[in-house]
Amino acid sequence: MAAEAAAIVVDWGTTSLRATLVDARGNELESLETSQGISSLNKGDHEEALMTTLSPWLSSHGALPIAALGMITSRNGWIEIPYVRCPAGPAELAAGSVRRSLRNGSDLVFLPGLTDPMRKPFPDVMRGEEIQVAGHGLADDGTIIIPGTHSKWAQVKDGRIDGFQTFVTGEIFALLLNNSFIARGATQPPVDDPEAYLWGLEEAKNSWAMLSLLFSARTGGLAGKLSANQLRSYVHGMVIGQEFRQARDAGWYSEGGKATIVGNDGLNDLYVVAANVFDLEIAMGDDDVLIRGALDVMRHTLS
Amino acid sequence: MAAEAAAIVVDWGTTSLRATLVDARGNELESLETSQGISSLNKGDHEEALMTTLSPWLSSHGALPIAALGMITSRNGWIEIPYVRCPAGPAELAAGSVRRSLRNGSDLVFLPGLTDPMRKPFPDVMRGEEIQVAGHGLADDGTIIIPGTHSKWAQVKDGRIDGFQTFVTGEIFALLLNNSFIARGATQPPVDDPEAYLWGLEEAKNSWAMLSLLFSARTGGLAGKLSANQLRSYVHGMVIGQEFRQARDAGWYSEGGKATIVGNDGLNDLYVVAANVFDLEIAMGDDDVLIRGALDVMRHTLS
Numbered sequence: 107m108a109a110e111a112a113a114i115v116v117d118w119g120t121t122s123l124r125a126t127l128v129d130a131r132g133n134e135l136e137s138l139e140t141s142q143g144i145s146s147l148n149k150g151d152h153e154e155a156l157m158t159t160l161s162p163w164l165s166s167h168g169a170l171p172i173a174a175l176g177m178i179t180s181r182n183g184w185i186e187i188p189y190v191r192c193p194a195g196p197a198e199l200a201a202g203s204v205r206r207s208l209r210n211g212s213d214l215v216f217l218p219g220l221t222d223p224m225r226k227p228f229p230d231v232m233r234g235e236e237i238q239v240a241g242h243g244l245a246d247d248g249t250i251i252i253p254g255t256h257s258k259w260a261q262v263k264d265g266r267i268d269g270f271q272t273f274v275t276g277e278i279f280a281l282l283l284n285n286s287f288i289a290r291g292a293t294q295p296p297v298d299d300p301e302a303y304l305w306g307l308e309e310a311k312n313s314w315a316m317l318s319l320l321f322s323a324r325t326g327g328l329a330g331k332l333s334a335n336q337l338r339s340y341v342h343g344m345v346i347g348q349e350f351r352q353a354r355d356a357g358w359y360s361e362g363g364k365a366t367i368v369g370n371d372g373l374n375d376l377y378v379v380a381a382n383v384f385d386l387e388i389a390m391g392d393d394d395v396l397i398r399g400a401l402d403v404m405r406h407t408l409s
Numbered sequence: 410m411a412a413e414a415a416a417i418v419v420d421w422g423t424t425s426l427r428a429t430l431v432d433a434r435g436n437e438l439e440s441l442e443t444s445q446g447i448s449s450l451n452k453g454d455h456e457e458a459l460m461t462t463l464s465p466w467l468s469s470h471g472a473l474p475i476a477a478l479g480m481i482t483s484r485n486g487w488i489e490i491p492y493v494r495c496p497a498g499p500a501e502l503a504a505g506s507v508r509r510s511l512r513n514g515s516d517l518v519f520l521p522g523l524t525d526p527m528r529k530p531f532p533d534v535m536r537g538e539e540i541q542v543a544g545h546g547l548a549d550d551g552t553i554i555i556p557g558t559h560s561k562w563a564q565v566k567d568g569r570i571d572g573f574q575t576f577v578t579g580e581i582f583a584l585l586l587n588n589s590f591i592a593r594g595a596t597q598p599p600v601d602d603p604e605a606y607l608w609g610l611e612e613a614k615n616s617w618a619m620l621s622l623l624f625s626a627r628t629g630g631l632a633g634k635l636s637a638n639q640l641r642s643y644v645h646g647m648v649i650g651q652e653f654r655q656a657r658d659a660g661w662y663s664e665g666g667k668a669t670i671v672g673n674d675g676l677n678d679l680y681v682v683a684a685n686v687f688d689l690e691i692a693m694g695d696d697d698v699l700i701r702g703a704l705d706v707m708r709h710t711l712s
Contacts, residue, residue, distance in 0.1 A: 225628075227612045228628040229631075229632055230624070231628055231631055271618075271621050272621060272624045274623050274624050277589060277590060277591060281588055281589060284588075285584055288577055309529075313529075314655065315574075315658065316619050316651070317577055317581065318576050318577075318655060321559065321576075325528075326531045329532055332531075345620070348619070352619065352620055353618070355617050356618050356621065
C-alpha cells in the first residue's frame with residue numbers, strides 16, 4: 107500500500123493543520139492533525155514546520171506533490187496569495203495558485219481563495235470553501251450551501267462558481283451562547299433539543315426583525331416557556347432560520363427550489379432541517395470534496 | 410436647603426446603585442452612586458445595604474419616601490415584583506407597585522416593570538424604561554425611543570404606554586467589538602469616526618441580510634477600504650441602522666414620521682443621526698425623566 111501514495115493535501119488553518127496522504131485516485135491512505143495552526147508560527151517558520159510534520163510520509167514515499175490551502179495563504183500565513191475573482195472554476199483557481207519547490211524536491215502548490223467582486227458593500231471572500239465546491243463538481247448549475255462559522259451560499263453556472271455570499275451565522279450563535287446576556291443560562295454541557303431547534307426556525311421564518319427576535323431567547327425564559335435545556339437549540343434555530351430567510355430574500359433560492367450542501371462542518375443535519383422548514387429541497391455532496399477539489403486544482407497547476 | 414428634602418429615588422441595577430435625593434418638586438439636591446449592584450448581594454442583605462448607603466441622608470432628614478426601581482425588583486433582586494401589563498400609565502404602574510416600611514419609618518415603594526403581552530413569540534419586558542416614559546409624560550400619542558444596550562421602541566396612546574418592542578442592538582455591538590472575529594482589530598482605545606458611522610448606517614439601510622452585512626466589517630478591512638480607526642463606528646452604524654430598518658418594518662414609524670428620544674444612555678446623539686438617515690424627525694425628552702416618573706408613580710402609590 108505504501109507504494110500507492112501519490113499526493114498530500116494540507117488544510118492549514120488558523121488553529122490547526124490537517125494533512126491527508128492520498129493515492130493516485132484521491133483515496134485517503136493516511137491522515138494526521140496537529141494544533142500547529144498559522145497563529146502558532148512566526149513568519150519564516152512554516153516550511154520547517156511542514157517538513158517536520160510530513161517527514162514520516164516524505165521519508166517513506168520520497169518527494170510528493172503537496173496542495174496547501176486555507177489561512178496558510180492569507181496575510182498572516184506562509185505566503186499571501188491574492189484571491190481569484192468570480193466567476194472561477196478549477197482552471198482559474200489553478201492560474202491563481204503559486205508553485206514552490208521544497209528542499210526535498212516536493213512540489214508545493216498554494217491554492218488561492220476566491221472573491222466575489224460584485225458583492226456589496228465590499229467584495230466577499232472565501233478561502234477553502236471554493237476548493238470544496240470545485241471538488242463537488244461544477245457540471246450542474248445550481249445553488250451550493252457550505253455551512254460553517256461563516257456559511258457560504260454560492261451559485262454554480264456554466265462550470266464555474268459565479269458568485270457567493272457569506273452569512274456569519276455560526277459566529278453569532280457562538281457569541282450569543284458564550285458571551286451574551288441574552289442567551290446565558292443554557293444548560294452545560296450543551297444539550298441538543300430538536301423540537302426547540304425547530305421552534306427557533308419557525309420563529310425566524312416569521313420575523314424580519316432579527317435584533318428583536320434574538321431577545322426572545324431571554325423573554326422565553328422569563329415567561330417560563332423556554333427552559334435552560336431548550337435554550338441552545340432554540341437560539342441555533344433562530345440564527346440558522348434567519349440565514350435561510352435572508353438568503354432567500356437575497357435571491358439564493360425560492361420556495362420549492364433546490365440546493366446542494368457541500369462540506370461537513372458538523373452542521374449539515376441542522377441545515378437539512380432548516381431547508382425543510384423553508385421549503386428548499388436539499389441534495390447532499392460527498393464527504394471527500396475538499397481532497398478531490400484540491401487534487402483537481404493542483405493537477406491543473408502542475409500540468 | 411437640607412430642610413427641602415422630600416424623597417429619594419433609587420435606581421438599583423445589576424452592577425450599580427444610583428440614589429438621588431430630591432425636593433418636593435423633584436429637583437435633585439444630592440446624588441450618590443455605588444458599585445453595590447444586586448449581583449454583589451445575597452438575598453436578605455438588601456435592606457441593610459440600602460440603609461447603610463442612604464444613612465447620611467436619612468440621619469439628616471429623617472424618614473423619607475423612597476422609590477426603588479430596576480433589577481432590584483427582578484427574580485435575583487430584593488423582591489420579585491410581577492410585570493404590569495400594557496397598556497399602562499402611572500396609575501397602572503402604581504397599582505403594581507409594592508409598598509414596605511423600613512425600620513426607620515421610611516416608606517419604600519418598589520416600582521414594577523412593564524410587559525407587552527401582545528409581542529411574539531413571547532411577551533416583551535422592560536424594567537426602568539417605563540418609568541422614564543412616564544416621567545416624559547403621556548399626554549401626547551406617539552412613538553418613543555429609549556436607546557440602550559437593549560433599546561426599546563414604545564407607543565404612547567391615550568395617556569398610557571400601549572405597547573413596546575426590544576432591540577438588542579447595543580449588546581450585539583459590544584459582542585462584535587469585544588468578542589468576535591468579524592470586527593476585531595478596531596483601534597484601542599476606541600476611536601469615534603462620524604463619517605464611518607454614517608457609512609455603516611447607509612449600508613444598513615440598503616441591506617435586509619443582517620447576517621451577511623455584518624461580514625462587511627471584515628471584508629472592508631481585507632479590501633483596504635475600512636481602516637482600524639473606522640471599524641468601531643462603521644459597526645455601530647450597521648447595527649443601529651439595522652435597528653431603525655427593522656423598527657420601521659415592524660411598524661414603529663414611517664418615513665417622514667416623528668418620534669421622541671427619552672432617557673440618556675450616551676447614545677442619543679447617534680440615534681439622532683440614524684433617525685435623520687431614515688427620514689424620521691426626532692424630538693428630545695428632558696434629562697430628568699427617570700426621577701420625575703419615579704416620583705409620579707410613587708405619588709400614585711402612596712396617595
